[in-house]
Amino acid sequence: MIGRQIWHDLQPFEGRLALTWRTALLCALVAGTAMMHKLPESAISCYLIIFQMRPNAAECVVQAVGLIVLATLLVLGLAPVIQALAEAPLLRIALIAGVSFAFLYLSSATQLGEIGAIIGLVIAFILTMVDLIPVGEIATRGLLYAWAMACMPMAWMIGFCLVLGTGPHTLVRRTVAQRLEAAATLLERRDRREALALAAEGQAEVDKRLLMAQLLHTAPKAETLWLGGAAASAWRALFAAGALADDVSQATRDILARQCRAAAAAIRAGRRPALPAAASAAGEPGAGASHPALATLHAMLAGLARPDGGSVAKPAMLPLLAPDAFTNPEHQQFALKTTAAALLAYFTYTLLNWEGIATAMVTCYVASLGTIGETTHKLMLRICGCLLGAAMGVAAIVFVIPHLTSVGGLMALVFIAILPAAWVSTGSERLSYGGVQIGLAFLLTVLGGFGPSTSMSAASDRIIGILLGNTLVFVMFTSFWPKSAVVEVRRQLAGALRALARIAALPPGARDAAVNDVAAVATMTARAKDALDMTPFEPHGQRPPAAELRPLYALVDEISTLLPAMVFSPDRLDDAAAELDAASTQLEAAARGRPPAGVNAFAHRGPEAGGTVWGSIGARVARIGTLAAGGAA
Numbered sequence: 001m002i003g004r005q006i007w008h009d010l011q012p013f014e015g016r017l018a019l020t021w022r023t024a025l026l027c028a029l030v031a032g033t034a035m036m037h038k039l040p041e042s043a044i045s046c047y048l049i050i051f052q053m054r055p056n057a058a059e060c061v062v063q064a065v066g067l068i069v070l071a072t073l074l075v076l077g078l079a080p081v082i083q084a085l086a087e088a089p090l091l092r093i094a095l096i097a098g099v100s101f102a103f104l105y106l107s108s109a110t111q112l113g114e115i116g117a118i119i120g121l122v123i124a125f126i127l128t129m130v131d132l133i134p135v136g137e138i139a140t141r142g143l144l145y146a147w148a149m150a151c152m153p154m155a156w157m158i159g160f161c162l163v164l165g166t167g168p169h170t171l172v173r174r175t176v177a178q179r180l181e182a183a184a185t186l187l188e189r190r191d192r193r194e195a196l197a198l199a200a201e202g203q204a205e206v207d208k209r210l211l212m213a214q215l216l217h218t219a220p221k222a223e224t225l226w227l228g229g230a231a232a233s234a235w236r237a238l239f240a241a242g243a244l245a246d247d248v249s250q251a252t253r254d255i256l257a258r259q260c261r262a263a264a265a266a267i268r269a270g271r272r273p274a275l276p277a278a279a280s281a282a283g284e285p286g287a288g289a290s291h292p293a294l295a296t297l298h299a300m301l302a303g304l305a306r307p308d309g310g311s312v313a314k315p316a317m318l319p320l321l322a323p324d325a326f327t328n329p330e331h332q333q334f335a336l337k338t339t340a341a342a343l344l345a346y347f348t349y350t351l352l353n354w355e356g357i358a359t360a361m362v363t364c365y366v367a368s369l370g371t372i373g374e375t376t377h378k379l380m381l382r383i384c385g386c387l388l389g390a391a392m393g394v395a396a397i398v399f400v401i402p403h404l405t406s407v408g409g410l411m412a413l414v415f416i417a418i419l420p421a422a423w424v425s426t427g428s429e430r431l432s433y434g435g436v437q438i439g440l441a442f443l444l445t446v447l448g449g450f451g452p453s454t455s456m457s458a459a460s461d462r463i464i465g466i467l468l469g470n471t472l473v474f475v476m477f478t479s480f481w482p483k484s485a486v487v488e489v490r491r492q493l494a495g496a497l498r499a500l501a502r503i504a505a506l507p508p509g510a511r512d513a514a515v516n517d518v519a520a521v522a523t524m525t526a527r528a529k530d531a532l533d534m535t536p537f538e539p540h541g542q543r544p545p546a547a548e549l550r551p552l553y554a555l556v557d558e559i560s561t562l563l564p565a566m567v568f569s570p571d572r573l574d575d576a577a578a579e580l581d582a583a584s585t586q587l588e589a590a591a592r593g594r595p596p597a598g599v600n601a602f603a604h605r606g607p608e609a610g611g612t613v614w615g616s617i618g619a620r621v622a623r624i625g626t627l628a629a630g631g632a633a
Helices: 003-007 018-038 042-052 057-085 089-109 112-129 135-164 166-189 195-198 206-215 223-242 250-268 293-305 330-351 359-368 372-399 407-425 429-446 458-480 485-505 515-531 546-566 574-591 617-632
Strands: none
Touching: 003 429, 018 042, 018 135, 018 359, 018 407, 018 429, 042 057, 042 112, 042 135, 042 359, 042 407, 042 429, 057 089, 057 112, 057 135, 057 166, 089 330, 112 135, 112 359, 112 617, 166 206, 166 223, 166 250, 166 515, 195 223, 195 372, 195 515, 206 223, 206 485, 223 250, 223 293, 223 515, 250 407, 250 485, 330 359, 330 574, 359 372, 359 429, 359 458, 359 546, 372 407, 372 429, 372 458, 407 429, 429 458, 458 617, 485 515, 485 617, 515 546, 546 617, 574 617
């Protein structure tokens, strides 16, 4: 089972090879630049490339420019601070702790995300350099080295992505074609796996890419307008194809599949699809009230020929702050645990006078996660990745580096070694952390000081540091305020039920147009399922009992089944909306550690209301109410 999943996650997909070789080539260029200009810690510079590289070239450019500006401001602001604290180690440690806590908190409570952890890492690195560089040279040499370490790879990324990167409008066009091709496959084979995976991606990434295309003018305004509508129409077509009733004949499905593939081929060729021929097979019931999903599918395929792409695209605006940024203590706890792990690593290698294991502190910032299950799962990936990357590094030290005679040879070595690491890191999140750790361990082993490392002791020290950092993070996150994956499951399911309630409150015929809410339900339900799959990785004493997990797994199935039934129901569903909202409130309260409010008040309503070809909506909503009460208990 695990082997099949790993093999599946390693399979190629569109764009993966391009992103892999670009990441490897950028790392090679950064390593070569660092060697030629005698810049320290080139492994960290290369890690920033692996961490920041995205399929969307515009996103990479914007993030790189932002990081350069921020690093410049930080270095200028820290120069007088470091000079003032050079002889006050306790105050300097307090500053490291305070700044680290602040940026880690922002990484958890805002859209800054993992970039906040990287900023905290850069600042901590600058402040710890005081111990290594003579006081008189701190401002001029240490800060400039730290600035170059962060900005040089970002400058390479900007130039590289402007020349060889893939524009956001191209990625959106590719997404539209992929959705139509998946809808065609679903119609032909009735195999929902690929379609469900694409539907679960939702619209958030597409919205981000469209925003980048509009802000940076990477495509004409008319094209971005069409792409926004076409992306929503393709998602609605994919969702409708998965919701088709079983009594829609295969002949009609085949006709629609051919139309989907023709539209996808036109879009990949850079053209707007032609208006499809009217489409019911002989004897097939019309696409009317008895087949609302079929009507939506016809309408979306026809709408792709319109200038607006067939849908009015209204991207969901993400708030800068999380809704619970100031009320949920988990954000502060996350920042405190990560900061404590990083400081423990710093104290360990400082007190032991073992500078070679300073990689422990770096690892703490890149290894911190939210739940126990995630932490344990990623710990396993990181340890395996560390050992594999370190083995690659040791093999390079023994067999390759002694024969290198130029920087070009070192760049070739880095390129070849980062290729497999980047391939893994660009895939599913189930394995991507392992790929990042393979690359980081190899780079830390091979690139040391101002040139390639040939010392086996230096390589072993760095490996020990990585393992120490991973161990400290694991101990901190499992010993203090441990957060079970069930908490995240409840939160995701509560969000899905809240969005489902908003859909139910809409009038019939308008629900399938609520693309953001429908996509949010699919996305959050998939995330809940992924989080549930993390529970076996939790320590036995902290793992939720099976009786607590069963209703949550059942909730995932019920929501997935109810969503198409509700979206295409011809009935008013106001009562269902109230019940779903109540179930959402109950799960959210449980996620925050509050006692459940008891069995949902609607849970015993009969199954007569809202009957559809997918089953009784009333019965499913009542079951969701009962399961929510059990899942919150």
